Amino acid sequence: MAVAKLAKLLIVTHKSDENGLLKALQKKAIAEIIPYISTEKKKSSINNGVNNSKSVSDIKKAIDILDNYKDKTFKKIAARAGKYIVKKSEYSNIIKRKDFDTIMKEVVGYDEEIRNNEAKIIEINTKIKQLQAWRPFKWKIEDLKNFGTCTIKLAQLRAKSSEVKKILNSLTDNHISYEIINKNAYINYLILAYHNAFKKEVEEYLAEVNFEYAELDEYTGTVESNLDFLQKSLEYCEERKEILVKLLREINIKSYRDLVVYLDYLENNSEVEEAIDSNFPAENASFYITWVTEKNKNKVFSLVDNYKSSKVYEIKPDKDEETPIILENKPIFKPFEIIISLYGVPKYFEIDPTPYVSLFFALFFGLCITDAGYGVIFLILSALMFLKFKGSKKMALLVLFMGIFTVIAGALFNGWFGDLPSYLGREEFFGKFALLGDPMKSESGAMNFFRLALLLGVLQVIFGLFIRFFDSIGKKNFQVAFLDTLPWMIIIISLVIILLSSNIAVSMQIINSPIFPASVSKVLIWLILPSAIVILLFSARDQKSWGFRLFMGFLNLTIVNGITSYMGDFLSYIRLMALGLVTAGIGVAINRIAFDFGSIPVIGIIILIIGLVFGHIFNMGINILGGFVHTLRLQYVEFFSKFYEGGGRPFKELKEEHKYIILVD
Template sequence: MIEKVKKVNILVDKDKENEILDKLFHLNLVHISSFKEEDLNDFSCFTKPISKTSYQEELYEIDFALSIFKQFGVGESGFFKSFFPDKQILLRNEFDKIVENFNLKDFYRNMSELSSKFNLLIEEENVLKEEKHYINIMKSFPFQYSIFSGTKLTKSICFTVKNRDLAILSSEENSFLSDIFFYPFETEKDSTKAFILYLNEDDDRVNSLIKKYNVSIIPHLENITGFIEEEVERINLKLTEIEKEKTVIKSKIKDYYKFKINLLALKDFYNSLKFKDNTLENFLQGKEVALLKGFVKEIEVNKILAVSNDKDCIVMISDPEKDDIVPVSLRNIPLFRPFEFLVKLFGVPSYSNVDPVPVIAVLFSLFFGIALGDAIYGLVLAIFGFFFRRKYREDAGAHNFFSILLYGGIMSIIVGILTGSFAGNLFELYFPSGAITGVIKSVRIIDTLSPTGSVNFLIFAIGIGVVTQLLGVIINIITKIRGKNYLDAIFNGVGWLLFLPGLVLLLLLSKFPFLKIFDYSLIIVGVILLLLGGWNSVHSFMFKPVAALVNIYGIRSSYGVTSFLGDTLSYSRLFALGLSSSILASSFNMMAQVIGNMFGGFGIVPLLLVLIATQSLALMMSVLGAFIHSMRLNFLEFFGRFYDMGGYEFKPLGFEFKNIIVDNKEEVKNNGKHGNSWSSF
């Protein structure tokens, strides 16, 4: 259900607005809202204050430290953990100790120094690796590398030249090469590396030879000065030292990881304070007083009224007005609560709308179960969901997600039993005369792999679509009645609720002729109401007849015959998904059997390996398809009939813990998980 809320206006002495804000923050009950533009016109003598504190520096330091842990791969890892990290639990007094004692500045400075030092080591390591690569190229060079420094009168270069060009060079420039120092020091299959030392006055001649004979100069690194053996020893020694220093830094960062929960606690703390200080901008300040507007849940009004007992402020409670944008708080029984996750994923309904969570809980589970449609797959998914639901019971988001998988798995077990699908035809193929196979056949209602069964399954899926669409129309009628749009509820609500079932019953008149009068009555009354709805929707008399006619098509109305047919047929995807899951699983069963037979008496091992691998793949594909298409049928085909997501979530001013879980109990339940020293930094 959508919880009832009250509008609250708080008038406070201007000098005590921060004090009142702190009280509201610790109460964690009031959703603060900003004043509308027209309200500002009514309070022209009031101004809006500007928040002075942003806590950006603290939040940057926290994010920087957390990014260092991620950069060095410290802590939790793995594909599953990346989506559902374990939220750690802190007692309230532990959280308070972190806030009071943890020195974030020192911790940030230490992490920053380690990161900077590590980056410098990486840069130095890259330079040494570049030198090592160069030495590998020049490994046969026999002289000291300092020879490349030359003198005031000489220059030197190393180069690579193709053997064919070298032969021509040696022949054509023999006299010049005799006048300079020319020393080939490494010959390979196609090329030769050579060194020349020449006078400065021969520089132009050397450059012309380089161009003429396609010579490739080997650049010289200034850091290298000694013999190759000395340089190799120097580089390897330095690389070893750098690796040791890197290991020390990584070890220190790994030790600091135990303070990650401190960082996460402070991140939630400062984000909450930032939200509180930003809320200060929602005040309207006058010369002597300040005004704040918000909303509070009806069941918690008395707690807010208690704030005014100290006479520092005046609290005024009233019902929301029609043009107010009212925040929405969903409250459902534990069985349905996980499906609030799906509704919020699509968008929070408006305050005047109907809470769709209970209906979505039933429909999503049903759609998912039909689309997956296998008892063994459902059992595996239900066990998976049950296990991780318990594991993440303190994390609301993860708990809700795995609860949805649990419910979907249970529904898939039921559908699988009724359709006789147990990992496809696993039992029928491998144990055709077994007792379990006999039980499966005896309880099976529809054989989806048979022609008749497939047709019945398709009709069943489309029938679900018809019922779901009519349910959406009913909810739309309720919403319009709650909004006091009575004529629209009758003409464009009840009209469709009579006309559409009448169209469906036309298909059944050949089998049930006694329904003819009833069916025609539904269609006639429905058409009349729809025509009146279209007639009433425009003011110009000239266009009223046209509007009445097109209302049935759906142009003037929120619905239409074509929309009904299209959306209803869309539910045939449930049939397609359920059938494809069974066919795919059965195909993998036969493939595993063929592979097992190829190995004769030893075929049981490859058969099981192939069976487990292929069925696991089929399970993941089927679950993904069932989840996506079940959401589509709810969000697009069903929500399109009535849903108005014009609302936004009720978010009270107070601490919001996104990264940790704070337990207000006094007893320690963490088994020493947080035994680190809070005042170490």
């Protein structure tokens, strides 16, 4: 239940041993390896890193291209199958292949050619569409340029049919001869001819009446001959594209799996290569700082001893050096390490809050859901995770604990898929477990929920202060223990007892009758006063000016991390009740709506089942998210602020990480 003790080692290895030693350490996955890096070496390692990353990016590009040309059915099957299972002997043979560069170049080249052909196909189709309208024109296109004193142009007129006749009649009035050679619903295709003496006036007129000239300057010969040529070019591009797609699909079948394995190999070995490239620039030797747990230290010594030209020495950490963090907890607490990791692991000499968070987190999440039916689903999901995803044992355990406490909370407050038992005639049976009442049907149930949420908030905040107090004593930080923490412990506990001994708590319905005698208040006030004076005088003890120290002490007592702050912390826990009631309320509404539809003849039962299933899935989904986030918030803001800082550097062992494959013997 603490941060693991680490040893700092220095490994000195000859260049001949370096790669083998690092890969051996990588297979063991017990040590964090940090190379010495100099300014000069950084520059050269940048280039090497670029080359390695380029190889990875090139092969990823090739794989992405091949993915686009997979058969759709095969693609779906591959996606469902997940990682490739590869034997170690096969893995060794694949990474020795020398033709991956050739394959990658072929894939990229074929893909580029396919894209070029697709662009050409679009371009050719556009040209064919343009020329087809002028198919009735039988002259050679280049002949339009050679008519001496006359100008002949191909033009198209876009106008409504009612306006076309008027425009055509006006052409002769403007010295223009014309012939309509083709037309469709919206466009008339014409040959226009006019004497060059009227060129300026004619062109101005044509611009006014929306004539568009055909842009055929790039063509020679007849329209028909050009269409034949374009059609043949189109057929060639389409055939070539089909051939290239076929080639890529053949590569998919023959080499896709091997490319993925090779990518896995490159990414898996990138850390070793980066470490070698980044090392201190010595001619024949390399130096590595190594962090390892005390229990694994001898394994590193034994491993290095297998290499004749390598030595390992235990050295002391530098002053103020940041030691990497490994959390060591009992198996029951392991799943909750993810909660700490999301916030930030502790510093090396800081307390590990994982065990303290575990019970509160699972309990609070259960209260946010407060539905035993949903809890049963969590338990089923955790069982499936244990069976199907053996690598996610931590997450499966976390879901298991969350499910257990959700079932307990739901049973205590009569939440079973909302109020589903009342529709099934089983309300009396399930009601036996509702020891704290039903907050949706009775005031007592709602008040019990309120009291429980508030009680848990007070307990967790005070527990956080106790952790800080004893942790500070353990570190011999007595000022923090006795000047910053103990006074608040006394004040908070005393005020809670005073409240519970008064009629104020009764009027607020927190309790039914005073728990402690009223006389206890007179005793506790003499504990509160000196504690308040200590906070007033010493909470801002770093300030040299006594006036400013007292001012800051007053703020610390009242506003800044003071009484009002603690009251806010306690009230924050009422969100447990709010979220629990939201889950219950939506569940009740879903049942009501679904069973109302159930009375419809024939299809009613179908609507009922669909409504219940999808309604409760929706309710469970949104409230899992809300419950998880708000439970995290209570830990991070209200609980951790009392004793925990975080901000440590997580231990990152050098290890084999196979993203895309599973290696088997």
